[in-house]
Amino acid sequence: MEAAGARHILLVASLAAYMPAPLLAAYAASKAYVLSLGEALHVERAPKAGVTVRSPGYMSTGFDAASEFQPTPMTQRSALAPETVAGIGLDAVFKGRSSVVAGTANTLAAAMAKLLPRGVIARQAIKATGSRYDVR
Numbered sequence: 001m002e003a004a005g006a007r008h009i010l011l012v013a014s015l016a017a018y019m020p021a022p023l024l025a026a027y028a029a030s031k032a033y034v035l036s037l038g039e040a041l042h043v044e045r046a047p048k049a050g051v052t053v054r055s056p057g058y059m060s061t062g063f064d065a066a067s068e069f070q071p072t073p074m075t076q077r078s079a080l081a082p083e084t085v086a087g088i089g090l091d092a093v094f095k096g097r098s099s100v101v102a103g104t105a106n107t108l109a110a111a112m113a114k115l116l117p118r119g120v121i122a123r124q125a126i127k128a129t130g131s132r133y134d135v136r
Contacts, residue, residue, distance in 0.1 A: 002048045008093050009049060011038040015057040015106050019113040022126040031055075035099060042098035053099040054089035056080065057106035072128060078105035 001009070014031040021028035038053035045051055058071060060079045071079075085102045092100035101107045113121055 009051045010093050011053045013053050013055045018110040020118050020122040039098045052093045056085040056102040
């Protein structure tokens with residue numbers, strides 16, 4: 001890519017990259033990998049190529065109907081349009097940022113995930129799904 005003159009890479013992670021996500025454990029782990037990889041490549045490839053990782057939260061797409069996902073009212077209130085998330089990502093790319101979380105509510109959630117114990121976050125996450133798993 002560098003030899004061809006490509007200067008920017010935009011990777012897509014998820015808000016789930018910042019926290020343990022019961023019932024979505026493999027998904028969250030794979031997105032945490034993408035986040036870590038992208039932030040490392042951002043430093044490694046600079047200044048020849050910029051790498052930015054965009055982490056959207058819940059978006060208004062057709063995913064709900066296809067997957068039978070039932071977002072909570074709080075999740076629905078934080079929903080961003082795909083066009084908004086795309087713009088946030090491109091803005092971060094051209095500003096040379098290593099990563100960006102799309103949306104104010106999602107940015108706050110990612111920040112809280114860094115402050116609270118991971119076990120607390122995991123238990124709250126599974127409770128928010130309405131799951132009947134025994135949470136201790």
